[in-house]
Amino acid sequence: MSSRVLLALAIGVMSVAALTANHASAFCRMTTMGETQIGEQACVEDGDFLEWPIACLPYAIDERGSSSMAFDEVEQAIDLAFATWEDVTCDGEPVDLIFKPRLSSTCKRTEFRNPGGNVNTIAFLDPWEDQCGRAFSRNALAVTIVMFDSSNGRILDADMLINDALGPFAQCDPDLGCEPGTQSNPGPVDLQSIVTHEAGHFIGIGHSDVADATMFPTSPRTEVSKRDLAQDDIKAVCTIYDLPGNLDDNCEPYVINGFDLNCEDDGPPNCEGGVPVPSSGGCSAVEASPGKTPWSALLIAMLTLTVLRRRSAPRDERS
Numbered sequence: 005m006s007s008r009v010l011l012a013l014a015i016g017v018m019s020v021a022a023l024t025a026n027h028a029s030a031f032c033r034m035t036t037m038g039e040t041q042i043g044e045q046a047c048v049e050d051g052d053f054l055e056w057p058i059a060c061l062p063y064a065i066d067e068r069g070s071s072s073m074a075f076d077e078v079e080q081a082i083d084l085a086f087a088t089w090e091d092v093t094c095d096g097e098p099v100d101l102i103f104k105p106r107l108s109s110t111c112k113r114t115e116f117r118n119p120g121g122n123v124n125t126i127a128f129l130d131p132w133e134d135q136c137g138r139a140f141s142r143n144a145l146a147v148t149i150v151m152f153d154s155s156n157g158r159i160l161d162a163d164m165l166i167n168d169a170l171g172p173f174a175q176c177d178p179d180l181g182c183e184p185g186t187q188s189n190p191g192p193v194d195l196q197s198i199v200t201h202e203a204g205h206f207i208g209i210g211h212s213d214v215a216d217a218t219m220f221p222t223s224p225r226t227e228v229s230k231r232d233l234a235q236d237d238i239k240a241v242c243t244i245y246d247l248p249g250n251l252d253d254n255c256e257p258y259v260i261n262g263f264d265l266n267c268e269d270d271g272p273p274n275c276e277g278g279v280p281v282p283s284s285g286g287c288s289a290v291e292a293s294p295g296k297t298p299w300s301a302l303l304i305a306m307l308t309l310t311v312l313r314r315r316s317a318p319r320d321e322r323s
């Protein structure tokens with residue numbers, strides 16, 4: 005069996021990527037060849053687009069939550085962020101996505117296990133490093149790691165990790181934004197904005213070069229406007245999840261190989277290869293059509309804090 009893990013690490017910056025056919029409308033879809041598709045890189049056209057094969061997508065928040073917010077506030081912000089994508093209409097019809105929050109997880113690591121249960125976890129990390137002690141980019145507010153079948157782009161698992169060291173996080177005022185604070189005592193970051201952006205990666209959308217898009221790759225610390233989708237974001241999700249008849253109102257959330265809300269009892273993580281590697285089955289075979297190479301891959305997409313405030317002026321002015 006041929007097996008392989010791809011690692012794509014993208015750090016968002018403010019530069020404008022060269023346009024390609026993949027994002028003629030400015031949004032960019034993640035692809036199986038997407039290690040250079042997001043952030044400051046040109047949008048990649050090669051490979052298969054990443055896409056969930058099911059409309060009912062569960063997620064579970066790590067029960068330890070954030071050091072700076074009560075757990076019920078964290079839950080509320082995250083649920084609202086996913087609901088923003090679910091509430092999109094495409095030509096008058098609901099987008100074919102339903103997100104199902106599950107009971108909380110016990111899972112601060114990213115992994116996809118085959119065989120074995122899985123969970124799409126959302127966890128806060130401080131220190132800001134993976135389960136093998138390898139640091140993520142210091143300015144990254146959050147990363148979403150998407151595991152996919154490289155033979156067809158089918159998403160298998162998505163885990164969202166939030167940089168608790170860049171907190172505090174809060175639900176900021178939707179009109180006024182977050183209090184800026186001072187250099188030594190920075191004000192809060194709006195959790196709902198961050199998670200709305202990361203939820204776009206969760207469903208296979210890459211970064212946009214449209215400055216007011218939720219999927220624009222950077223965020224000033226005081227920003228709340230990523231809570232609201234721009235037309236570019238709506239085009240992206242409608243392009244991927246507009247399959248009439250795919251949606252079942254009685255949908256049962258599904259995780260490949262079954263649910264396992266506790267990923268930390270799976271033994272020590274597998275720390276070979278890039279950053280980060282799933283703790284188990286990182287090179288594992290996944291369901292694949294006969295004749296196709298059954299290997300999985302992962303792609304990391306992250307939202308970074310805007311370092312140069314001057315460049316963020318257009319976003320700061322948005323009401």
Ligand SMILES: [Zn+2]
Binds near residue numbers: 201221306
């Ligand atoms: Zn991002």
